[in-house]
Amino acid sequence: xxxxxxxxxxxxxxxxxxxxxxxxxxxxxxxxxxxxxxxxxxxxxxxxxxxxxxxxxxxxxxxxxxxxxxxxxxxxxxxxxxxxxxxxxxxxxxxxxxxxxxxxxxxxxxxxxxxxxxxxxxxxxxxxxxxxxxxxxxxxxxxxxxxxxxxxxxxxxxxxxxxxxxxxxxxxxxxxxxxxxxxxxxxxxxxxxxxxxxxxxxxxxxxxxxxxxxxxxxxxxxxxxxxxxxxxxxxxxxxxxxxxxxxxxxxxxxxxxxxxxxxxxxxxxxxxxxxxxxxxxxxxxxxxxxxxxxxxxxxxxxxxxxxxxxxxxxxxxxxxxxxxxxxxxxxxxxxxxxxxxxxxxxxxxxxxxxxxxxxxxxxxxxxxxxxxxxxxxxxxxxxxxxxxxxxxxxxxxxxxxxxxxxxxxxxxxxxxxxxxxxxxxxxxxxxxxxxxxxxxxxxxxxxxxxxxxxxxxxxxxxxxxxxxxxxxxxxxxxxxxxxxxxxxxxxxxxxxxxxxxxxxxxxxxxxxxxxxxxxxxxxxxxxxxxxxxxxxxxxxxxxxxxxxxxxxxxxxxxx
Numbered sequence: 001x002x003x004x005x006x007x008x009x010x011x012x013x014x015x016x017x018x019x020x021x022x023x024x025x026x027x028x029x030x031x032x033x034x035x036x037x038x039x040x041x042x043x044x045x046x047x048x049x050x051x052x053x054x055x056x057x058x059x060x061x062x063x064x065x066x067x068x069x070x071x072x073x074x075x076x077x078x079x080x081x082x083x084x085x086x087x088x089x090x091x092x093x094x095x096x097x098x099x100x101x102x103x104x105x106x107x108x109x110x111x112x113x114x115x116x117x118x119x120x121x122x123x124x125x126x127x128x129x130x131x132x133x134x135x136x137x138x139x140x141x142x143x144x145x146x147x148x149x150x151x152x153x154x155x156x157x158x159x160x161x162x163x164x165x166x167x168x169x170x171x172x173x174x175x176x177x178x179x180x181x182x183x184x185x186x187x188x189x190x191x192x193x194x195x196x197x198x199x200x201x202x203x204x205x206x207x208x209x210x211x212x213x214x215x216x217x218x219x220x221x222x223x224x225x226x227x228x229x230x231x232x233x234x235x236x237x238x239x240x241x242x243x244x245x246x247x248x249x250x251x252x253x254x255x256x257x258x259x260x261x262x263x264x265x266x267x268x269x270x271x272x273x274x275x276x277x278x279x280x281x282x283x284x285x286x287x288x289x290x291x292x293x294x295x296x297x298x299x300x301x302x303x304x305x306x307x308x309x310x311x312x313x314x315x316x317x318x319x320x321x322x323x324x325x326x327x328x329x330x331x332x333x334x335x336x337x338x339x340x341x342x343x344x345x346x347x348x349x350x351x352x353x354x355x356x357x358x359x360x361x362x363x364x365x366x367x368x369x370x371x372x373x374x375x376x377x378x379x380x381x382x383x384x385x386x387x388x389x390x391x392x393x394x395x396x397x398x399x400x401x402x403x404x405x406x407x408x409x410x411x412x413x414x415x416x417x418x419x420x421x422x423x424x425x426x427x428x429x430x431x432x433x434x435x436x437x438x439x440x441x442x443x444x445x446x447x448x449x450x451x452x453x454x455x456x457x458x459x460x461x462x463x464x465x466x467x468x469x470x471x472x473x474x475x476x477x478x479x480x481x482x483x484x485x486x487x488x489x490x491x492x493x494x495x496x497x498x499x500x501x502x503x504x505x506x507x508x509x510x511x512x513x514x515x516x517x518x519x520x521x522x523x524x525x526x527x528x529x530x531x532x533x534x535x536x537x538x539x540x541x542x543x544x545x546x547x548x549x550x551x552x553x554x555x556x557x558x559x
Contacts, residue, residue, distance in 0.1 A: 001054050003210075004454025005042055006061040006241050006447075007035065010264030010306060010322065011422070013450040014042045016050070020455070020552050025447045027422075029325075035064060036198045043202065052208040060224075061215040061241035061453040064195050065188045065234045069287055074187035075134050078127035080120065080156070081179060082139040082148050084113070092176050094183045094289075097132060099123035101152075107173075108467060108537075109145030109474060117155060124156045134189055135159075136182040138166035140175055143476035144465055150479070162189050169230070170292035171463020171476035171541065174282065180289040185232035192231035196224055213458065213509055217284055217295030218403070219244045219277065219546045220459025223509030232293060236284055238449065239268040239298035243277050245452030246418045248548050249442035256414045258388050258437060261449065262421040264306035264337075265322045267384050269299045269391055273412060276402040277546075278395065294461065296403070296546075297395070301387045305337040305423040309376055311364035318379055327357030334361050337423065339376035342369065345426035381427055385434035388414075403546045404518070416440060420448035455552045458510035461520075461543040464497045469527050469535030475500055490524055490538050501542045513550040517542055 002017040007030055016024040024046050031038040039060070047055075068074050078097045083089055084104025101123060103115035127135065135156065139148040146167040153163050164186040166178045203212060213221035215237040227234060242261035246252065253275040261268040271278050277296050284295035302320020309318050310333070318336060326337035328349025334357035340346045341354040355369060362372035392412055400410040417437040419428050424445045432439030444451055466473045466488055473484045473493070478500060484492070498517055505515050521541035527534050 001050070002056055002454045003043070003046065003058045004450040004452070005039060005059070006238065006449035006453055007039060007063050008238060008263050008449065009063065009266060010304070012038050012042050013447040014046050015444070015447050015450045015454060016046050017451070017454055022444055022447075022451070025444065025450070027446060035062075036195055039199065040202045044206070047206065047208070052206065055208050055210040057211050057213060057454075058203075059213045059215060059221055059453045059456065060199070061237045061449060062195070062234060063238050065192055065231050066236060066238065066286065068188050068191050069184060069235065069289075073191075074184075075190055076132050077134045077136055077183055077186040078130070078132040078160075079136045079138070079179065079183060080123050080152055082115065082152070083175075084140040086140075087175065092179055094179050097127060097130065099126065103148055104140045105142070105145045105148060107141050107144060108470070109141060109465070109472065110470070111145070111147070115148055115151055120152055120155050124159050128159050133161040134186040135163045136166070136179075136186045137163055138175075138179050138182050141173070142167040142178070143171050143173060143463060144474060145481070146474075146476070146479050147481075162186065164189065165479070167476050167479060169232070170283070170294070171461070172283070172292050174292060177283055177290050177292045181232060181283070181291040181293060184235070184286075184289055184291065185230060188231045192234070193228050196228045199224060211509055215241055215244070215453045215456055216459065217293050218279070218459055219296050219456055220544070221453075221456050221509065222458055222460075226508050232291070235286055235291075235293060236295055236298065239270065239300060240296050241449035241453045242268050242420060243270045243296055243298070243452070244456045244548070245420060245448030245450070246442060247277070248452050248455045248552060249420075249444060249448055250418060250440060252416075252418065255416050256412045257416040257418055258414045258435060260384065260388070260417065260419045260421075260431065262384070262419065262423045262427060263304050264325070264422065265302075265304045266300045267303050267387070267421075269301070269384075269388055270296060271391060271395060271412060271414065273400055273402050273407055273410060276404060279401045279403045281399075281401040297401075299387060299391050301384070303380060303383050303387075305340075305421075306331065306335045309334045309336065309339070309361055311361060314365070316361070316365065316375060316379055318376065318383065326354070328354040334358055334376075336376055336380040339373040339380075340423060340426040342373035343377060345377070346423070377430070381430045381434060384427070385431060388435060405520075418442060420445040422446055455548045457514040457544070457547055457549045458505060458508050459544050459546050460501060460505040460508050460510070461541065462497060462501050462504060464493055464538075464540045464542070466493045466538040467527070467535065468538075478504065486535065488538075490540070493538050493540055494519070497540055497542050501544065505544045510544065511549070514544075516545045516547070518545055
């Protein structure tokens with residue numbers, strides 16, 4: 001059996017799968033003030049009277065890190081940055097507690113200027129005196145040589161409760177994004193660590209020993225203890241769960257498509273090219289922070305089933321805020337859900353309460369109640385359709401990256417609409433008309449996110465740089481440097497890299513049957529000095545493909 005749990009802004013969904021079929025499913029309101037208690041309550045309820053020894057894996061999709069960042073409920077973080085020449089410090093300062101120190105390495109990983117221990121000690125003392133207990137350390141080109149970051153870490157050992165290192169966040173180059181990613185990781189570290197501890201404590205009390213995973217922004221998972229070191233990887237896992245759910249519940253192969261998850265608070269939108277999800281090539285963005293976190297390309301809009309409906313100066317306004325449940329469920333304001341109930345598009349809640357709420361809007365618009373309900377419903381659908389259209393246009397003005405490859409010259413022309421979430425049945429037909437797409441509601445659409453999380457495979461990536469002139473090999477994500485001979489080749493690097501990637505994937509919780517590896521970047525240059533080749537610069541990036549676990553019936557995201 002497999003348990004998948006998705007925590008949304010409005011509801012927490014859970015599915016218990018047996019032989020990849022739904023054995024139990026549940027949807028309960030999310031208690032944002034006591035998120036962990038909501039999760040534990042759902043787990044306790046769905047696992048009651050079950051043989052816990054038959055449980056093979058538990059997978060969460062959680063909004064914990066995302067919500068903390070969006071709402072500004074993060075810890076204060078000190079940053080020590082060895083910036084080197086080039087960008088002015090103010091251009092890369094991530095907060096008022098950023099301290100810059102001397103010393104840097106070149107883009108080849110060669111130390112150009114050593115660190116000054118006195119500067120580091122002074123910066124650490126200053127931050128510690130300000131009551132800061134979380135630190136981020138980032139050095140320029142640390143992915144090519146992490147020695148400076150490691151040295152700073154040793155110098156401040158014991159001064160801070162936790163230190164996040166830039167070279168561990170991603171193997172990709174981009175100094176600004178690395179600083180932002182490291183900062184965010186440190187800012188949610190304590191909050192996320194407590195979450196992990198409480199989940200593990202519940203598992204211990206409940207008596208099950210199945211591995212527990214968390215869904216990442218790229219639609220893959222990693223083991224919960226491993227996730228505690230890099231909680232920033234879990235941002236935007238909710239939209240990723242939507243995509244994985246659709247991929248797992250329906251055949252998406254072959255066509256360009258739109259994936260829509262309409263919840264109570266937001267609607268999440270994603271696009272598929274030839275049935276494969278699109279990827280943010282540089283990293284996802286959250287609250288203005290451009291990160292190096294590998295993630296699926298998604299867009300969230302503040303337009304959901306429970307968005308507040310109001311009239312301002314004769315204009316009908318919907319969202320972006322949710323201020324409680326629909327009036328039909330005792331909420332304080334009319335919502336699109338109430339309009340759907342009035343129109344007979346869904347048979348839920350108290351119809352009389354829904355009609356009373358919509359009547360308030362009808363009076364302000366000088367319309368009959370049914371026409372007001374139709375206006376609310378139509379504006380809701382058109383708002384989602386407009387957001388989809390804008391996203392398609394944005395993507396078609398840039399190179400198209402999927403989770404597997406760059407599609408040269410690809411222009412998306414969606415012909416299918418996959419829609420999940422509570423209101424899916426009510427809005428599917430109209431959205432399909434507006435988008436000129438065939439509308440498809442997968443089975444178990446109301447808990448698709450939990451289903452997708454349950455079946456997502458563990459993903460991992462590594463970035464390798466070999467310089468035969470210097471005799472060095474660096475694997476950034478592992479913080480690893482090793483000596484290599486002058487005759488080292490791309491074939492040698494590939495062999496070592498795939499071995500290290502397999503080890504990393506296993507450490508993150510992957511089963512051997514799910515480790516499907518591929519090379520996503522492959523470059524080799526001759527290094528020339530005085531008209532003579534002095535060695536080679538070989539760069540490879542390898543990944544375990546995102547997709548679904550072996551045996552799930554779909555075989556992963558790629559057809």
